[in-house]
Amino acid sequence: MARALNAAVQLARTPNDGxxxxxxxxxxxxxxxxxxxxxxxxxxxxxxxxxxxxLLARAEAGSADPLELARWARLLRGTARCPISFRPAREPIRSPALAPHRARPGADRAAAGR
Structure with a gap:
């Protein structure tokens, strides 16, 4: 997890070209x-x-401050428990990874019609 946050920090600090x-x-x-x-x-x-x-969704979306991500990466290193005091600030994250899973498109409608 910390590696992903650090990679997001590096990406945010890298110029968009090259x-x-x-x-x-x-x-x-x-x-x-x-x-x-x-x-x-x-x-x-x-x-x-x-x-x-x-936290991971915020890192992927690029909506978190790189300094905040680096701080969380330091806290998540090793085998310590997750610092559960993390509460996402501000806006909710819209990420496909956090959306409810559907087996296949239209599965809900097919089940309702039975």
Missing amino acids: PAHASASRAAALAAAQAWRTVSLVRAHHPERRALAL
Whole structure:
């Protein structure tokens, strides 16, 4: 998780043109994918899972301050528990990863018609 936050910080600090941005973007995407796998290991309705998922979504969306992300990365290093005091500030995050899962398009309508 900390690696994903640090990669998002690096991406935010890299100019948008040139090979450095492309490299930072790839590193951030890989770290985020690994972090989502880690988040999926936390029990489904555990408050830490929600806090970590929201933090990761903010990092991916680029809506968090890089200094705030770096601070959270330091707090999440190692095997310590998630500092549950994290509460997402301001606006809700609109992320496909946090949307309710649907088995297939139209599945809800098909089940309702039975």
